[in-house]
């Protein structure tokens with residue numbers, strides 16, 4: 001029955017004729033509802049199911065945060081705010097969205113290098129937790145505390161001495177712009193205490209897009225051990241231990257879905273030790289793409305069909321301007337095809353085709369020589385696994401085509 005030309009079995013269901021169903025609605029109808037293509041559609045049911053799946057495996061007491069960077073579409077953030085325990089933001093702009101979404105300020109945290117004085121002031125005034133990334137941020141916070149007469153809530157983001165093995169994107173270990181090198185943290189903690197900031201804990205985020213459960217477990221064990229070593233130098237008891245996340249999703253042929261159970265088991269062991277060794281501390285896991293990536297599709301319409309020297313090109317009305325990741329230009333070392341489909345053509349004859357966007361650059365490639373049903377102008381072309389790092393992570397102004405629509409279904 002599965003005739004969709006997909007490598008990694010997307011979660012989005014479809015009918016026998018290959019018509020996709022998003023939030024129970026057919027994709028053809030959704031395209032009419034949107035009134036235009038291209039658009040992103042996110043499925044509430046899949047978002048909710050993913051959070052429930054995680055809750056079933058994570059130990060009780062471990063807080064689940066959504067890293068908003070993965071998808072800042074306001075209705076989606078509002079929906080997620082009602083499902084998860086907290087929101088992690090990486091700019092004052094994201095902070096405003098999280099607060100407007102009704103996120104509990106106790107469980108909103110703000111990470112990211114180069115926070116400006118005004119961003120830090122907004123964060124202090126909001127009463128959220130600030131994951132400090134440099135000595136400069138700490139000094140600025142002390143100044144802001146005086147001016148606002150509010151004690152800033154601070155966690156120290158640590159750049160550990162180890163790396164998260166098997167990560168698509170490394171964000172800790174070695175020289176990094178993120179966090180404060182582990183060896184400098186004891187001095188920083190003394191300064192946080194001397195300045196009278198409210199120390200609450202540590203943030204360790206080693207990297208992203210990891211499909212290897214054992215590597216995730218190992219990074220979490222090391223992060224926990226490092227936090228307990230550093231806690232000795234802390235000016236106050238640790239209340240928050242953000243162990244990062246980095247849970248990956250399958251994008252490419254050969255990718256296997258992350259096995260959650262060993263991660264849940266490992267976190268249960270860590271939680272037990274934490275209850276004894278750092279009493280009163282809560283563990284936080286922050287996830288972006290794992291929560292939202294598989295719940296979204298990017299939908300374009302085929303506007304032209306060309307054969308060039310024997311190779312079929314399907315030209316669509318959107319491409320890397322809306323979906324840089326699928327074009328392979330968002331940090332990928334080797335370009336690979338995302339799972340894709342032609343909507344509603346499961347029974348058709350097939351052919352090998354390349355699917356490109358309308359931009360006048362060879363980088364605008366959505367699928368390179370993939371096996372697809374024979375498609376015509378007017379058909380809908382779908383890119384799966386598109387709920388994270390889509391619209392907001394793409395250069396929408398590049399070449400002046402219209403922006404894409406987004407909807408939560």
Ligand SMILES: *Cc1c(COP(=O)(O)O)cnc(C)c1O
Pocket residue numbers: 067069070088111205207208209244245246247286287288289290388
């Ligand atoms: C980007 C980022 C995340 C989310 O990464 P995903 O791969 O989407 O899960 C989480 N935490 C921090 C600090 C980040 O920078």
